[in-house]
Amino acid sequence: MIVAIGKNNEIGKDNKLLWHLPNDLKFFKEITINKIVIMGRKTFESLPGKLPKRKQLIITNNKNYVCDAKVCHTIESVLEYITKTSEECFIIGGASIYQEFLPYAKYLYITKVDDIKASDAFFPKINEDDYHIILLGKNEDNGIKYKHYKYVRKNPRK
Numbered sequence: 001m002i003v004a005i006g007k008n009n010e011i012g013k014d015n016k017l018l019w020h021l022p023n024d025l026k027f028f029k030e031i032t033i034n035k036i037v038i039m040g041r042k043t044f045e046s047l048p049g050k051l052p053k054r055k056q057l058i059i060t061n062n063k064n065y066v067c068d069a070k071v072c073h074t075i076e077s078v079l080e081y082i083t084k085t086s087e088e089c090f091i092i093g094g095a096s097i098y099q100e101f102l103p104y105a106k107y108l109y110i111t112k113v114d115d116i117k118a119s120d121a122f123f124p125k126i127n128e129d130d131y132h133i134i135l136l137g138k139n140e141d142n143g144i145k146y147k148h149y150k151y152v153r154k155n156p157r158k
């Protein structure tokens with residue numbers, strides 16, 4: 001998983017991101033480039049365009065959903081896809097998808113933004129004891145400070 005969160009685990013409002021952090025977007029690109037990115041229909045529709053050099057998988061209940069990406073309709077079918085592919089997959093949001101896939105994620109790349117914003121979408125509360133936590137670096141954009149962490153699950157599911 002990869003996510004940027006505020007101090008209250010907030011991640012979005014009105015189907016938009018809360019911050020414009022160019023250096024974090026660069027980090028997101030470095031981590032996900034040439035990988036498979038998996039997202040909910042709402043996050044997909046919030047993107048300005050297709051993410052270049054990444055295969056995209058969209059989850060929706062809508063059986064008639066048509067878009068320029070692979071579409072799945074259940075968590076089980078996404079998990080089957082992840083298990084079968086030899087490529088690395090990233091869950092890239094939003095709130096509902098993070099919640100549903102958190103138990104399966106081996107690594108969490110979490111950008112912790114030193115800010116609080118009004119929000120209607122949140123990253124789930126995680127049990128920090130379940131992870132080894134590595135600080136990857138500190139960053140700043142437009143006066144907003146943030147840190148990149150990698151959470152490695154101690155006992156990942158097979």
Ligand SMILES: NC(=O)c1ccc[n+]([C@@H]2O[C@H](COP(=O)([O-])OP(=O)(O)OC[C@H]3O[C@@H](n4cnc5c(N)ncnc54)[C@H](OP(=O)(O)O)[C@@H]3O)[C@@H](O)[C@H]2O)c1
Nearest residue numbers: 003004012015016017040041042043060061093094095096
């Ligand atoms: N800060 C960050 O790093 C970050 C990253 C990504 C997104 N976000 C933010 O997160 C917010 C969006 O989150 P969200 O929770 O509202 O939307 P979402 O998770 O992006 O998408 C939700 C949609 O995904 C589909 N879905 C979810 N679970 C499903 C399941 N089990 N089976 C089939 N379809 C399923 C449904 O689509 P249908 O309605 O079509 O059935 C559902 O309405 C936005 O504000 C966005 O900017 C933040």
